[in-house]
Amino acid sequence: MIAGVDYPVERIVLLTGAGVSAESGLSTFRDSGGLWENHDPMEIATPEAFARDPALVYRFYNARRNQLQQVAPNAAHCDIARLQAEFPGEVFLVTQNVDDLHERGGSPQVCHMHGELQRMLCLACRESFTARQDYDSSSRCPGCRAPGALRPDIVWFGEIPYQMDTIESQLRNCDLFIAVGTSGVVYPAAGFVRQARAAGAMTIEINREASEVSSFFQQQRCGCATSEVRSLVEELLAD
Numbered sequence: 357m358i359a360g361v362d363y364p365v366e367r368i369v370l371l372t373g374a375g376v377s378a379e380s381g382l383s384t385f386r387d388s389g390g391l392w393e394n395h396d397p398m399e400i401a402t403p404e405a406f407a408r409d410p411a412l413v414y415r416f417y418n419a420r421r422n423q424l425q426q427v428a429p430n431a432a433h434c435d436i437a438r439l440q441a442e443f444p445g446e447v448f449l450v451t452q453n454v455d456d457l458h459e460r461g462g463s464p465q466v467c468h469m470h471g472e473l474q475r476m477l478c479l480a481c482r483e484s485f486t487a488r489q490d491y492d493s494s495s496r497c498p499g500c501r502a503p504g505a506l507r508p509d510i511v512w513f514g515e516i517p518y519q520m521d522t523i524e525s526q527l528r529n530c531d532l533f534i535a536v537g538t539s540g541v542v543y544p545a546a547g548f549v550r551q552a553r554a555a556g557a558m559t560i561e562i563n564r565e566a567s568e569v570s571s572f573f574q575q576q577r578c579g580c581a582t583s584e585v586r587s588l589v590e591e592l593l594a595d
């Protein structure tokens with residue numbers, strides 16, 4: 357039984373952010389030394405930035421895609437996958453992360469609300485496809501063969517995240533909401549804690565430090581994702 361939860365938990369929504377992959381060696385966005393310290397997000401992560409300087413945007417995402425080969429899932433990814441496999445109720449995992457470490461950690465279901473580094477989207481035929489190589493303005497769509505129409509399948513600022521209907525329905529029906537390693541700065545994900553509370557769910561935050569939305573959580577567990585996720589998963593599976 358987890359402290360503060362006096363009912364049997366049946367449906368969990370677990371939200372992750374860049375902090376869950378930090379101990380694998382991937383930079384977060386807003387911590388000191390984070391990705392947005394060296395790059396202005398408005399020069400990289402918007403449709404306007406891509407239109408203005410596609411070469412810069414391709415380079416940024418090619419480098420991040422290649423970096424995935426040098427990192428491995430950490431204990432937090434693996435423990436989340438274990439919770440999904442062994443919890444007798446439902447665990448819906450929604451991540452803001454565009455890496456593939458949840459999948460490589462064994463998660464059977466991952467909702468990538470901000471897209472995926474290893475997918476590209478063709479603006480000519482609107483198909484999204486698995487992408488493992490480098491891309492530039494001359495790359496052709498493997499489906500429709502159109503040249504110069506590919507963009508990273510990443511949700512940029514000003515765009516609507518993927519699968520919002522599914523996520524909102526999961527939030528309306530969950531009885532426990534857990535957020536791990538996210539700063540609570542970027543919406544709509546930053547608003548999920550309030551949606552879950554409105555639905556009557558218990559809410560727990562795991563973070564190394566207070567986030568922008570910490571005060572909306574009923575319970576804060578301060579520490580690294582690897583150790584705090586392990587304890588929480590053990591408590592949930594012991595019930």
Ligand code: OAD
Nearest residue numbers: 373374375378384385386452511537538539563564580581
């Ligand atoms: P941020 O970089 O904004 O926040 C990372 C959070 O993880 C911070 O609150 C840290 O305190 C915490 N953290 C760092 N290391 C940790 C660790 N080892 N254990 C636990 N917590 C740790 O990343 P996000 O909140 O994921 O969007 O950012 C949200 C979105 O902003 C991203 O998906 C991205 C970005 O712009 C797009 O690219 C569309």
